[in-house]
Amino acid sequence: MIRGKxxxxxxxxxxxxxxDALLDEIRTGRFAVGTLIPGELDLMTSHDxxxxxxxxxxxxxxxMGMVERRRGRGTVVLSQDARPSFVQMVHAPSELFSYPENSxxxxxxxxxxxxxxxxxxxxxxxxxxxxxxxTGLRTMADSGAPICWSDVYVVPEYASIAQRLGRxxxxxxxxxxxxFGETVQRVQVTxxxxxxxxxxxxxLGVAPGTASLKLCRRYEGANGRVFEVSVAEHxxxxxxxxxxxxxxxxxxxxxxxSQ
Amino acid sequence: MIRGKxxxxxxxxxxxxxxDALLDEIRTGRFAVGTLIPGELDLMTSHDxxxxxxxxxxxxxxxMGMVERRRGRGTVVLSQDARPSFVQMVHAPSELFSYPENSxxxxxxxxxxxxxxxxxxxxxxxxxxxxxxxTGLRTMADSGAPICWSDVYVVPEYASIAQRLGRxxxxxxxxxxxxFGETVQRVQVTxxxxxxxxxxxxxLGVAPGTASLKLCRRYEGANGRVFEVSVAEHxxxxxxxxxxxxxxxxxxxxxxxSQ
DNA sequence: TAGTGGTCTAGACCACTTC
DNA sequence: AAGTGGTCTAGACCACTAA
Numbered sequence: 270m271i272r273g274k275x276x277x278x279x280x281x282x283x284x285x286x287x288x289d290a291l292l293d294e295i296r297t298g299r300f301a302v303g304t305l306i307p308g309e310l311d312l313m314t315s316h317d318x319x320x321x322x323x324x325x326x327x328x329x330x331x332x333m334g335m336v337e338r339r340r341g342r343g344t345v346v347l348s349q350d351a352r353p354s355f356v357q358m359v360h361a362p363s364e365l366f367s368y369p370e371n372s373x374x375x376x377x378x379x380x381x382x383x384x385x386x387x388x389x390x391x392x393x394x395x396x397x398x399x400x401x402x403x404t405g406l407r408t409m410a411d412s413g414a415p416i417c418w419s420d421v422y423v424v425p426e427y428a429s430i431a432q433r434l435g436r437x438x439x440x441x442x443x444x445x446x447x448x449f450g451e452t453v454q455r456v457q458v459t460x461x462x463x464x465x466x467x468x469x470x471x472x473l474g475v476a477p478g479t480a481s482l483k484l485c486r487r488y489e490g491a492n493g494r495v496f497e498v499s500v501a502e503h504x505x506x507x508x509x510x511x512x513x514x515x516x517x518x519x520x521x522x523x524x525x526x527s528q
Numbered sequence: 529m530i531r532g533k534x535x536x537x538x539x540x541x542x543x544x545x546x547x548d549a550l551l552d553e554i555r556t557g558r559f560a561v562g563t564l565i566p567g568e569l570d571l572m573t574s575h576d577x578x579x580x581x582x583x584x585x586x587x588x589x590x591x592m593g594m595v596e597r598r599r600g601r602g603t604v605v606l607s608q609d610a611r612p613s614f615v616q617m618v619h620a621p622s623e624l625f626s627y628p629e630n631s632x633x634x635x636x637x638x639x640x641x642x643x644x645x646x647x648x649x650x651x652x653x654x655x656x657x658x659x660x661x662x663t664g665l666r667t668m669a670d671s672g673a674p675i676c677w678s679d680v681y682v683v684p685e686y687a688s689i690a691q692r693l694g695r696x697x698x699x700x701x702x703x704x705x706x707x708f709g710e711t712v713q714r715v716q717v718t719x720x721x722x723x724x725x726x727x728x729x730x731x732l733g734v735a736p737g738t739a740s741l742k743l744c745r746r747y748e749g750a751n752g753r754v755f756e757v758s759v760a761e762h763x764x765x766x767x768x769x770x771x772x773x774x775x776x777x778x779x780x781x782x783x784x785x786s787q
Numbered sequence: 788t789a790g791t792g793g794t795c796t797a798g799a800c801c802a803c804t805t806c
Numbered sequence: 807a808a809g810t811g812g813t814c815t816a817g818a819c820c821a822c823t824a825a
Binding site for chain 3: 282319
Binding site: 305308309310324327338339340341342343344 | 809810811812
């Protein structure tokens with residue numbers, strides 16, 4: 270069969286039509302989850318298309334996370350529903366909280382501590398484990414207006430990072446990554462409400478007992494170890510955290526990247 | 529030039545080698561951000577490969593979000609660095625806040641209002657616009673323990689949804705989507721601290737003035753219209769919001785989906 | 788109109804998995 | 807050994823964009 274110019278102008282590309290047909294067969298259960306769908310050769314004949322076109326169609330399904338393809342084995346159905354999902358993307362953990370570019374961190378205190386039960390619970394770390402705590406205030410560089418009270422807990426071997434804070438407004442995790450060669454592999458963020466105790470309220474220039482937004486961030490390095498936990502406390506009213514999810518597709522990261 | 533069997537066994541595929549070469553030229557600034565890289569025909573001759581192979585290489589860059597391809601125009605460099613990014617994925621907005629499965633919503637009041645300046649600011653909606661406000665309390669189904677105070681604002685035409693609340697613990701947006709055929713296209717979440725006023729504190733069984741975690745969620749439908757905004761207020765101490773980012777790649781959603 | 792990327796065909800060899 | 811998906815070539819027509 271020879272196909273000349275496309276008959277209808279507003280038509281979808283051929284591989285898209287094939288992909289939709291396959292998708293439909295998966296949805297209706299014709300191709301069950303966990304089973305193999307016909308091989309490329311079969312699809313070529315059944316859809317009367319070249320192998321390239323069939324492969325392009327299968328690539329669509331793969332990118333959607335609907336199937337998994339394995340050389341020598343075949344194409345396995347992973348999911349019956351094309352699951353739309355909401356995706357949020359940040360390029361670096363710093364974007365989790367874009368502090369004003371021109372902020373500064375002033376170290377008030379640095380000491381080595383053992384976590385008591387309560388603190389261990391708040392930080393989701395082991396009670397009794399040893400950390401270096403760096404306490405300070407983050408302020409605007411120009412006006413000096415306080416942004417938040419911060420308690421930064423780092424593993425003792427990174428304690429010297431305290432001396433490097435304050436020079437720049439950059440987040441602590443970034444300085445650690447740079448200085449000690451850590452790579453942030455995972456960030457876990459917990460947000461909750463609190464109430465400012467006297468010392469913190471005073472430093473922030475608000476009344477004691479003022480409501481606060483607390484953010485606990487746990488940074489996990491390449492070896493799976495949490496190397497920093499920070500708790501930032503913002504007075505109510507001058508800070509909110511906002512993010513957005515957009516409908517998208519779960520995209521399988523099926524290719525790996527060297528370096 | 530005829531290429532026989534691959535000479536070295538552990539070699540990368542050809543399209544990968546070409547992709548790496550291009551990536552390198554982007555990193556070193558040979559191909560600047562914002563400019564076009566050579567066309568496919570050029571790359572075919574310069575890398576001595578077929579068009580298919582060259583295109584496969586370019587697809588790698590595109591999937592990485594490094595370049596954007598446009599028919600008739602060319603391939604534009606978007607970024608100089610292969611940006612690893614942190615990706616969070618949720619399958620439905622309900623996962624943004626997985627209320628306990630067995631929660632119930634009790635409607636206390638429902639009325640039509642016009643947003644005043646202050647409220648419009650908090651909801652990020654137009655002052656003076658008309659909404660139906662459904663006020664209520666979300667509680668645990670079994671113990672009856674209060675979870676949060678909720679003010680749900682929906683566009684007036686969906687006001688009848690108030691009658692359907694309470695039957696199930698499901699989120700309001702989900703009921704609206706089902707009942708009126710809306711499709712949630714985007715969700716914007718803002719988190720901030722507040723202080724519970726008397727009426728709310730009483731309903732939640734805490735002292736007036738207790739700190740609270742407030743969550744404002746804006747749901748946007750397929751036509752780009754925000755059809756629901758909800759504000760949930762949780763007393764401090766019994767609620768925290770936690771999420772996690774894992775290092776991954778920015779995957780460009782370069783294909784669109786019908787339906 | 789020339790050049791770009793998008794789609795498609797026909798045919799080939801290869802690596803891997805399963806039997 | 808047979809079948810699968812992975813890679814690659816050579817050649818073609820198309821739709822779109824910009825000069």
